[in-house]
Amino acid sequence: MPLFGTSGIRAVVDSWLIQLALKVGLVVGEKSNKVIVGCDTRTSSNSLKQAVTAGLLAAGSECFDAGLVPTPTLALAAEDFDVGVMITASHNPPQYNGMKLLNPDGSAFDKKQQRKIEEAISNNRISTAPWKRIKSLKNYPDAIEKHIDKILTFFPDKYKIKVALDCGCGAGSVITPQLLKIMGCEVIEINCKPSGIFPHDVEPTESNLVDLMKMVQESGADLGITHDGDADRMMAIDNRGRFIDGDKLLVIMARELKAGKVITTIDASMAMDEAGFKVIRTSVGDNYISQQLKRGGDIGGEPSGSWIFPGNSLCPDGVYISAMLVSIDAKKRLSDMVDDIPGYYLLRGNADSNGVDMLKLEEAMVSAMQPLSIDDIDGLKIKIKGGWILVRKSGTEPKIRVTAEAKTEIQAKHLFDRSIELIKRSAGGNGER
Numbered sequence: 001m002p003l004f005g006t007s008g009i010r011a012v013v014d015s016w017l018i019q020l021a022l023k024v025g026l027v028v029g030e031k032s033n034k035v036i037v038g039c040d041t042r043t044s045s046n047s048l049k050q051a052v053t054a055g056l057l058a059a060g061s062e063c064f065d066a067g068l069v070p071t072p073t074l075a076l077a078a079e080d081f082d083v084g085v086m087i088t089a090s091h092n093p094p095q096y097n098g099m100k101l102l103n104p105d106g107s108a109f110d111k112k113q114q115r116k117i118e119e120a121i122s123n124n125r126i127s128t129a130p131w132k133r134i135k136s137l138k139n140y141p142d143a144i145e146k147h148i149d150k151i152l153t154f155f156p157d158k159y160k161i162k163v164a165l166d167c168g169c170g171a172g173s174v175i176t177p178q179l180l181k182i183m184g185c186e187v188i189e190i191n192c193k194p195s196g197i198f199p200h201d202v203e204p205t206e207s208n209l210v211d212l213m214k215m216v217q218e219s220g221a222d223l224g225i226t227h228d229g230d231a232d233r234m235m236a237i238d239n240r241g242r243f244i245d246g247d248k249l250l251v252i253m254a255r256e257l258k259a260g261k262v263i264t265t266i267d268a269s270m271a272m273d274e275a276g277f278k279v280i281r282t283s284v285g286d287n288y289i290s291q292q293l294k295r296g297g298d299i300g301g302e303p304s305g306s307w308i309f310p311g312n313s314l315c316p317d318g319v320y321i322s323a324m325l326v327s328i329d330a331k332k333r334l335s336d337m338v339d340d341i342p343g344y345y346l347l348r349g350n351a352d353s354n355g356v357d358m359l360k361l362e363e364a365m366v367s368a369m370q371p372l373s374i375d376d377i378d379g380l381k382i383k384i385k386g387g388w389i390l391v392r393k394s395g396t397e398p399k400i401r402v403t404a405e406a407k408t409e410i411q412a413k414h415l416f417d418r419s420i421e422l423i424k425r426s427a428g429g430n431g432e433r
Contacts (some may be wrong), residue, residue, distance in 0.1 A: 001116050001119055001411065002118065003020070003114075003117070003121070003244065004109075004114040004117075004118070005394075005395035005396045006283075006284060006285035006287070006394075006395030006396060007090060007100065007108070007285055007286060007287065007395070007396060008086075008088075008090075008099055008100035008101065008108065008155070008374075009024070009098045009099045009100075009292075010089045010090075010096055010097070010098035010117070010328075010396050011096065011097075011098060012095050012096055013044040013048070013095060013096065013097050013118070014224070016158065017048070017097065017098075018047065018048065018051050019049035019051075020050045020121070021048050021051070021052045021055070021087075021099065022054055022055045023055065023126060023337045024052060024055065024085075024099055024101075024117065024121070024122050025052040025053065025054060025055020025056040025057075025058075025059065025085070026055040026056075026058060026059045026126045026127070026128065027055075027059075027117050027120045027121060027125075027126060028055075028056060028059075028061070028063075028064070028085065028117070029055055029056035029058070029059025030059045030060070030126075030127065030129075031055070031117045032056075032061050032081075032082040032083045033061060033062060033082055033364075034061065034062045034064075034082050035056050035061050035062070035063050035064070035067055035080045035081055035082060035083045035084070035085060036063075036064045036065075036066055036068065036074065036077050036078055036080075036081045036083075036084050036140055036143075037049055037052060037053055037063060037064070037074075037084075037085045037086075037087070038058070038065075038066035038067065038068070038069040038071075038073070038074035038077075038086050038087070038143065039067075039069075039086070039087035039088065040068070040069060040070070040071075040086075040088040040089075040170060040171040040229050040230045041068060041169060041170055041171055041173070041194040041195055041196050042048065042050070042087075042088070042089065042094055042096075042229070043086045043094070043196035043197070044097045044196070045068075045088070045097060045196070046285055048097050048099070049065070049087045052085055052099065053065065053137060056085070056131065057113060057134055057135060057136075057137060058128045058134060058338065059127075059128060059129055059130075060129030060130075060134060060207055060425065061133070061135075062133075062135050062138070063137050063138070063139055064137075064138045064139070064140040065082070065138070065139055065140060066140045066141075066143040066289065067139075067143075068171060068173060068174055068194060069143050069144060069147075069171060069174065069175075069314065070147075070170075070171040070172055070174075070227075070230055070232065070318070070319060071086045071088055071102075071171070071230040071231065071232040071316075072092070072106075072147070072231065072313060072315050072316065072317035072318065072319055073143050073144055073146075073147040073171075073175060073231075073319070074086045074102065074143060074321065075102050075105065075106035075313055075314075075315030075317075076146060076147050076150060076313055076315075077140065077142075077143040077146060077147075078102050078103070078104055078106065079104045079105070079106070080104075081104065083101060083102065083103070083104075084099060084101070084102035084103075084104075085099060085100075085102070086099065086100040086101075086102060087099060088100060088171070088229060088230040089229065089396075090228055090229055090230050090232065090233070090395060091202055091203035091204070091228035091229055091233065091394075092203075092229070093198075093201070094196060094197065094198050096104055097213075097220030099160065101113070101114075101117075101315075102315060105314045106290075106313035106314040106315035107287065107290040107291065107294070107314035107315065108286065108287035108288065108290060109287075110291055113371065119364055122194065123329075126323050134384070135195050136313060136373075144174060144175050144178075146322070148175065148178065148179050148182065150312070151179060151312075151319065151320050151323050152179075152183075154312070154320070154323070154324075155183060155323045155324070155326070157184075158181075158183065158184030158417035159183050159184050159185055159326050159327060159330040160185075160186075160299035160330075161185055161222040161223060161326060161329060161330050162185070162186045162187070162188065162192065162219065162220065162221045162222050162223075162240040162431070163180055163185045163186070163187050163188070163221060163222065163223050163224070163225055163326065163330055164188045164212060164215045164216045164219060164221040164223070164224040164225070164237070165177060165180065165187055165188065165189055165190065165192060165225050165226070165421070166190040166191050166209065166211070166212040166215075166225070166226040166227075167189075167190075167191055167192045167194075167226070167231070168191050168198055168199065168200065168204075168226065168227060168228065168229065169191045169192075169193060169195040169199055169228055170194070170198070170202055170228065170229040170230060170231060170335040171194070171197075171229065171230050171231050172192075172227035172231030172318065172319065173191075173192045173193060173194045174194060175190055175231070175319055176192075176225070176227065176231065176318075176319050176322055177192050177342070179319060179322070179323060180225075180322065180323070180326065183323060183326060184318075185326060186386075188215060188219050189214055190211060190212060190220060193346060194196075198229070201348050202227075202228050202229045202235055203297070203304075204226045204227065204234070204235035204304075204305050205226060205229050205235075206243040208228055209224075209235070209237065209243060209412075210253065212224045212226055212237055212347065213237050213241045213242070213243060216237045216238075216239065216241045217240075217241035220339070221239065221345050222329055222333075223236065223237070223238070223239065223325065223326065223329045223334060223357065224236060224238075224241075225237075225317045225322050225325065226378060227319075227322075228278040228305065228318070230356025231279060231318045231319055232286070232306060232317065232327075233305035233306055233316065233318050234305055234306065234307065234318030234319075234321045234322055235249070235257050235305045236249060236325055238333070238334045238335035238338060239333060239334070239335050240335050242338070244334065245269075245303065246268075246301070246302065246303030246304060246305055247268055247269035247271050247272065247303050247345070247346065248271070248338050248341050248343075249307075250262070250264060250268070250272065250299075250301045250303070250307070251271060251272065251275050251341050252328065252337050252338070252341070253299060253301070253307065253321075253324065254275070254277055254298070254299050254327075254345040255275070255337075256324070256328050257298055257309075259277060259278075259298035259299045259301055260277065260278060260298055261278045261280065261296060261297045261298055262277040262278070262279050262280070262283060262297065262298065262299055262300070263279075263280050263281075263282065263289050263292045263293055263297040263299070263300035263301075263308075264280075264282075264289070264300065264302060264303075265281060265282055265283065265285070265288070265289065265303070265350075266281050266282070266283065266284060266375065266377055266379075266381055266390060266392075267282045267284055267302070267303065267379075267381075267390050267392075267401070267403045268281065268302065268303050269303070269344060269346055269405055270344055270388075270405060271341060271342060271343070271344060274342065275341070280292060280297065281377070282377070282378075282396050283377055283378035284302065284334040284378050284392060284395075284401070285302075285395065286300075286302065286306040286308060286315075286316045289301070289302065289306070289308055290308060290314040291317070293308060293314060294309050294314070297310065298310075300355070301316075303348075303428050305318070307321045309321075310321075325406075326359045330415055343422055344387075344405050344406065344407060344412075345405065345406055345408060345409040345411070345412035345413075346403070346404070346405040346412065347402075347403070347404045347405075347409070347412050347413065347415075348390060348401070348402070348403050349402050349416065349420070350394070350397075350398065350400065350401060350402065351400045351402060351420055351423040351424070351427075352397040352398070352399065352400075352427065353393055353394070353399055353400045353427075354398060354427060355426075355427040356400060356423060356426050356427045357426060358379075358393055358400075360426055361391065361400075361422060361423060361426045362380040362391070364422050364425075364426060365380060365382060365389070365391065365419065365422055366380075366382065368418065368422060369382050369384060369389065369418070370383055370384070371383055371384055378392050379391050379393065380392070384415075386406050386407045386411055387404065387405055387406025387407060387411050387412060387415060388404070388405055388406075388415075389402075389403070389415040389416070389418075389419055390402070390403040391419055391423070400423055402416060402419050402420060402423070404416035404419065
């Protein structure tokens, strides 16, 4: 039975998930001598962490608790361990939780590693260690300090700019405000107190950041920064209060690094290809980008806000990227850089996946849209003259992701609306933007 989605294991918290956490701990602990565990701010995170930890210890592993930390903070600490286990559901709603399993280089477990865990649990190949091998849980209090110190080696200067920061009451609250202040920024904090009751949807999309955009304008901030629940993602607002879409952020960062090869996902904009980089596209999910970066690449990222720099870590690091954007904006306004990037009309949205047969939907779309070419690396991407449309099943939620891009607004809207219509027709239900 598949347990892993595009970014670890996620589900609504119930007895099944708690029991699964124990089993994951037992399976991982049997093969790993030394494991570090951390969690985000969700109300269920400590209970899930205790279940995982119980399994790790019972399997004979030496287990360390890093406490409340962002995912990239735990990933950096994991370089001294066999495995890192992060309790989080990232940008999902607060009733969800889950587990991300991390290698010492910060990358998420790949498909082969995931299958071994799924098979062991499915076949009940689970055992405990003899009592003499079971150890006590140890604390690891230095993860945040270690993360800050490493980021400061990349950005040692002082940056006298004003930053409006919305951590969504997530795990970024325990590190990003502190980091930016050390870097010399004046920080206006919004929702920077750790809490499992999120003040708004923590997925860092434009519609969820109205308060931050307003704060940037009203305060005269140079920059707005936001995280999702575990701070592996980061998105930004420019000094004019405008949301900067992820495609343009990736172009800005790649230009700043003078990147040659950029790794991104199948749903990223055509702007990447036309910016002069060598672009390699993967399935949607930061784990696919990390695996590709192991084979070469200067920077990786996906438009949803996950950015990976191999020189830092193979884990998306919203905290590191916050520091990078501060350093970039201190030299040149992000708003000017955004305006320098040729724009296309790009729409992203979701539809309910209940009742949808993806194979039949894809057949209907091919028939309706007469594509110039088709890419099925992840879902179905149909290229037509002047644009493209992508429909793919989410690996984290019961939704179908829909992305449309074209050279004209009318064409992009037509592609998007036509896709939503076909999804609704195939399910006999309602789609949602």
